[in-house]
Amino acid sequence: xSNKEKTLLDKLQTIDPRIVYGLLIVALIAPLLSPLGLPxxxxxxxxxxxxxxxxxxxxxxxxYSFEFGAGDYPEAEGAGIAVKRxxxxxxxxxxxxxxxxxxxLVLLKSLQSAGIPPDKKYGVDWAFLGxxxxxxxxxxxLATDMHATAKTDHYGTPIEQLPLMKQVRSIxxxxxxxxxxxxxxxxxxxVRQWYAPYKVRYLQICISVVGPTLxxxxxxxxxxxxxxGASGGAQYELLIKRPGIAVAGMDAQxxxxxxxxxxxxxxxxxxxxxxxxxR
Amino acid sequence: xxxxxxxxxxxWVAALYTLFTFSxxxxxxxxxxxxxxxxxxxxxxxxxxxxxxxxxSKGWYPIVSKGQYVYILSMILGLMLxxxxxxxxxxxxxxxxxxxxxxxxxxxxxxAVQAEFxxxxxxxxxxxxxxxxxxFDDFVIALTVISALVYFLFTVxxxxxxxxxxxxxxxxxxxxxxxxxxxxxxxxxxxxLGFVISRFQFLLFQWLGLG
Amino acid sequence: xSFGTRRTIPIIITFLAGMVMFTEYFFKxxxxxxxxxxxxxxxxxxxxxxxxxxxxxxxxxxGRHIRKRTPRQWYFSAWMFIVMFAFIIIxxxxxxxxxxxVWLFENTLTPVSTTTYSLLAFFIASAAYRAFRxxxxxxxxxxxxxxxxxxxxxxxxxxxIPAIADLAAxxxxxxxxxxxxxxxxxxxxxxxxxxxxxxxxxxxGYMGGE
Numbered sequence: 001x002s003n004k005e006k007t008l009l010d011k012l013q014t015i016d017p018r019i020v021y022g023l024l025i026v027a028l029i030a031p032l033l034s035p036l037g038l039p040x041x042x043x044x045x046x047x048x049x050x051x052x053x054x055x056x057x058x059x060x061x062x063x064y065s066f067e068f069g070a071g072d073y074p075e076a077e078g079a080g081i082a083v084k085r086x087x088x089x090x091x092x093x094x095x096x097x098x099x100x101x102x103x104x105l106v107l108l109k110s111l112q113s114a115g116i117p118p119d120k121k122y123g124v125d126w127a128f129l130g131x132x133x134x135x136x137x138x139x140x141x142l143a144t145d146m147h148a149t150a151k152t153d154h155y156g157t158p159i160e161q162l163p164l165m166k167q168v169r170s171i172x173x174x175x176x177x178x179x180x181x182x183x184x185x186x187x188x189x190x191v192r193q194w195y196a197p198y199k200v201r202y203l204q205i206c207i208s209v210v211g212p213t214l215x216x217x218x219x220x221x222x223x224x225x226x227x228x229g230a231s232g233g234a235q236y237e238l239l240i241k242r243p244g245i246a247v248a249g250m251d252a253q254x255x256x257x258x259x260x261x262x263x264x265x266x267x268x269x270x271x272x273x274x275x276x277x278x279r
Numbered sequence: 280x281x282x283x284x285x286x287x288x289x290x291w292v293a294a295l296y297t298l299f300t301f302s303x304x305x306x307x308x309x310x311x312x313x314x315x316x317x318x319x320x321x322x323x324x325x326x327x328x329x330x331x332x333x334x335x336s337k338g339w340y341p342i343v344s345k346g347q348y349v350y351i352l353s354m355i356l357g358l359m360l361x362x363x364x365x366x367x368x369x370x371x372x373x374x375x376x377x378x379x380x381x382x383x384x385x386x387x388x389x390x391a392v393q394a395e396f397x398x399x400x401x402x403x404x405x406x407x408x409x410x411x412x413x414x415f416d417d418f419v420i421a422l423t424v425i426s427a428l429v430y431f432l433f434t435v436x437x438x439x440x441x442x443x444x445x446x447x448x449x450x451x452x453x454x455x456x457x458x459x460x461x462x463x464x465x466x467x468x469x470x471x472l473g474f475v476i477s478r479f480q481f482l483l484f485q486w487l488g489l490g
Numbered sequence: 491x492s493f494g495t496r497r498t499i500p501i502i503i504t505f506l507a508g509m510v511m512f513t514e515y516f517f518k519x520x521x522x523x524x525x526x527x528x529x530x531x532x533x534x535x536x537x538x539x540x541x542x543x544x545x546x547x548x549x550x551x552x553g554r555h556i557r558k559r560t561p562r563q564w565y566f567s568a569w570m571f572i573v574m575f576a577f578i579i580i581x582x583x584x585x586x587x588x589x590x591x592v593w594l595f596e597n598t599l600t601p602v603s604t605t606t607y608s609l610l611a612f613f614i615a616s617a618a619y620r621a622f623r624x625x626x627x628x629x630x631x632x633x634x635x636x637x638x639x640x641x642x643x644x645x646x647x648x649x650x651i652p653a654i655a656d657l658a659a660x661x662x663x664x665x666x667x668x669x670x671x672x673x674x675x676x677x678x679x680x681x682x683x684x685x686x687x688x689x690x691x692x693x694x695g696y697m698g699g700e
Contacts, residue, residue, distance in 0.1 A: 017616040024615045040645045071603030075473030101329040105595050133537035140386050141530040152336045192390025208469040215667035216674050220402040230473040249476045254644045256472040263619035289597040300605035304612045314602045320570035321599035323545040324577025330541035338535040353532040357539030370496040375536045376696045377500035381507025382533045388685040389515045395678035416664050423668030459669030461632040465639025474608035
């Protein structure tokens with residue numbers, strides 16, 4: 001191989017990263033501006049999550065722990081909104097809570113985006129216990145006695161004054177636990193403090209990077225099913241027949257993934273070609 | 280009208296902060312540092328506000344509205360935490376921390392034994408004598424769990440006749456773990472692209488009003 | 491109070507608190523259950539105070555920068571203080587539900603936080619091109635597994651070539667799950683051992699010891 005070709009291959013391997021960034025920006029923006037509407041496949045695990053929520057009867061109590069901070073919420077935003085819409089449509093009673101201080105306002109924004117149906121009254125059909133400090137201690141205490149732990153709701157109303165909370169004292173009154181977010185740590189704490197002693201039915205919404213780390217709990221039957229990341233969210237939006245931000249972002253996800261795979265292939269091709277040239 | 284102005288102003292502020300933060304991919308610069316320090320100040324301020332709200336609702340409210348005077352002790356313990364800011368008086372904070380550590384550790388331990396230890400081992404030990412795909416999957420799971428645990432055995436050195444099989448089993452575990460880490464890398468790509476896409480959706484549709 | 495007492499009494503408190511929680515878990519004794527509930531609620535109140543501790547620490551560090559006029563830093567620290575006190579004044583005065591507070595949260599904290607998380611996508615793309623190489627057999631296995639997962643995440647690929655989607659799902663469900671299960675079991679053993687060491691007074695990290 002000639003010296004000029006070797007230099008080109010070496011240059012190809014060490015391209016200016018800003019060119020890579022520029023290509024990524026173009027690959028993500030183009031499908032957002034001109035969506036292709038690429039088809040999506042519903043996976044069995046999202047279907048199982050959907051069926052579990054679908055099997056709920058009106059009046060059953062769902063405890064919904066929302067644990068996303070402001071920064072890591074976007075990838076699962078579509079999933080969260082879709083699940084909340086599904087729950088409100090089922091007529092179940094929902095008790096929201098969080099052990100993440102930033103999650104308070106992120107949850108309220110998510111509820112606003114989901115759109116609470118006008119016939120769902122605060123304090124009767126749903127309630128928000130607010131942020132409870134203490135992480136695992138708070139999670140364990142909520143299972144034992146929600147009234148003694150929360151004391152007031154997020155708005156400062158004594159908890160015993162909420163009609164819904166007259167029916168909900170502890171985990172024994174809860175039909176289903178849904179945890180949205182929390183990385184790996186918070187779901188692990190819920191498995192330890194809610195599933196292990198009380199065997200509550202448990203569904204999880206999380207971002208893609210967290211999904212594999214929670215698979216052992218799904219494999220052991222401790223978590224029934226998970227909706228994972230943008231892809232899971234897009235599938236759930238299709239299942240409830242209300243496509244939203246997750247579906248809208250899937251074309252860009254596809255293009256971004258293709259670009260990263262091409263980068264790996266081209267980078268390695270240039271590397272091996274230049275290695276062979278040197279021999 | 281005023282509401283629209285406030286909303287538009289908010290969108291512009293959010294867009295500018297987004298662009299300032301994105302400027303880091305070019306190189307670190309004063310605009311990025313300005314955004315970074317805004318975030319640190321905002322997060323710290325939010326901590327204080329949430330702390331204040333919770334001290335009132337979890338500590339103060341039971342004392343004044345329900346006559347549960349025992350919570351006075353919890354408020355005193357909470358205030359003792361702030362002695363941590365002084366090198367000489369930091370020992371005062373050991374007492375509330377001791378309580379937190381004692382309770383939290385017990386909760387973690389009693390849950391971990393059942394949830395992370397026994398339940399995980401039980402679901403790994405499954406019948407392998409049937410000739411179907413499930414048995415194959417169960418075999419791969421059992422092999423991966425056992426070989427990965429052997430790979431992590433650093434406290435005791437395998438000697439004598441056990442040395443070679445342990446080394447081979449550990450190597451198998453290492454390879455199987457690499458498959459898992461590769462899967463996590465694939466998942467990481469999806470997550471990070473999802474964050475970028477959401478920011479671009481905001482900039483294109485809410486800020487620039489395209490589409 | 492002597493140095494020995496300063497550390498001994500907290501270790502005793504840790505031990506006693508832990509024993510109450512363990513007794514409550516294994517035995518149904520009414521006053522022990524009440525004590526355990528009270529301890530958990532005390533922990534929640536103390537944790538609320540701990541949130542303020544982080545902010546106090548920031549005040550000290552950045553206050554030092556402003557006092558010393560640290561070059562290229564002190565004005566950023568001053569801005570940080572302005573933002574922090576804006577949040578505190580509005581949040582404490584008008585609660586977190588006030589429109590002004592929500593506006594500040596959604597238009598300052600949220601965009602910077604989300605954008606910071608998203609920066610890694612660019613570095614992953616750059617690393618994919620410049621650094622990820624099939625140099626060793628383990629590295630090759632990692633990259634191949636990663637590429638299969640990524641292909642499975644592309645909807646058009648998983649629909650047109652179902653075998654790739656099935657393989658990606660299998661990798662997630664079987665070897666990945668099992669590998670992380672091994673790590674989880676190891677971490678559980680670590681949690682138990684660390685807990686025992688804490689109750690025996692061997693772990694003094696929370697008291698600034700070794």
